[in-house]
Amino acid sequence: MTNRAKATFFGGALIVMFILLFSQVAWTTEDQDNYMAAYTGADATMVGATVCLACHSDKAGAEGDDTDHVSTLGEEANRCEKCHGPGSKHNGDVKGILNPGKMPQDEVTTTCTACHETKGKFVKTEWVESKHFDGGLTCVQCHSGHSTNDSFLVTETVKELCNNCHEEIVTAFDTGTHGAPNTTCNMCHNPHNN
Numbered sequence: 001m002t003n004r005a006k007a008t009f010f011g012g013a014l015i016v017m018f019i020l021l022f023s024q025v026a027w028t029t030e031d032q033d034n035y036m037a038a039y040t041g042a043d044a045t046m047v048g049a050t051v052c053l054a055c056h057s058d059k060a061g062a063e064g065d066d067t068d069h070v071s072t073l074g075e076e077a078n079r080c081e082k083c084h085g086p087g088s089k090h091n092g093d094v095k096g097i098l099n100p101g102k103m104p105q106d107e108v109t110t111t112c113t114a115c116h117e118t119k120g121k122f123v124k125t126e127w128v129e130s131k132h133f134d135g136g137l138t139c140v141q142c143h144s145g146h147s148t149n150d151s152f153l154v155t156e157t158v159k160e161l162c163n164n165c166h167e168e169i170v171t172a173f174d175t176g177t178h179g180a181p182n183t184t185c186n187m188c189h190n191p192h193n194n
Contacts, residue, residue, distance in 0.1 A: 032104040041096045044086035052080040052087055059146050083111055083145055100140045108138040121186075126193035142191070158184040162191075 053059070059080070081087055089096030100108050113124045127133055142161055143152045155161045162185045163170040173185070185191075 029104065032102065035099075035102045036104065036107065038095050039098065040093065041085050041087070041089040041098065044089040044096065046078045046081050047087040047090075049079045049081075052084075055092075056080070082115065100138070103138075105133070105136060105138050108140055109133075112139040112143075121190045122192045130191075130193050132191055158186050 083098070083100060085098040087097055098111075100111060103111070109124070109128065113127075116122060117124050140154075142154060144154050145152060147153060149156060151158070153161050155164070159170060166185075170185070
């Protein structure tokens with residue numbers, strides 16, 4: 001593969017990653033409301049993770065994975081349904097299960113804070129008054145319960161995540177006095193409350 005072909009391939013892959021990562025940002029309030037109106041699982045019953053994982057085995061976490069969601073919910077029968085709602089109406093019907101990436105901000109916040117009212121630097125009462133919340137961000141635009149990194153980020157590092165929206169600031173950070181090795185934005189800035 002030539003260097004030009006490699007650059008084209010990786011450039012295209014980067015664009016696809018960006019679109020997939022931020023496609024939920026483009027959802028309007030109307031899209032979110034329509035998504036919730038079409039949801040058919042409101043009266044569904046729990047089926048348990050074993051049923052979910054029969055089709056979604058890729059979401060189980062790596063063997064030996066000790067991330068919070070796997071270790072704290074791993075043995076719990078309804079771990080998938082804690083975030084996605086009861087699954088008895090799903091069975092292949094996407095309208096029968098919840099996708100937090102398509103839900104309204106208040107619904108996502110309620111779902112996530114059912115278990116994470118406070119966690120580390122996160123406090124729900126501070127989050128709902130933060131600039132990121134006011135800007136319309138939801139938990140799942142930065143975090144994923146299926147991620148295997150320590151902070152459940154949708155990217156590998158905090159700096160990559162911040163760069164998605166704050167590219168100029170991250171560039172200035174890297175080239176200025178802040179750009180010391182192993183320094184990250186969240187060492188000084190708490191994205192959940194400032």
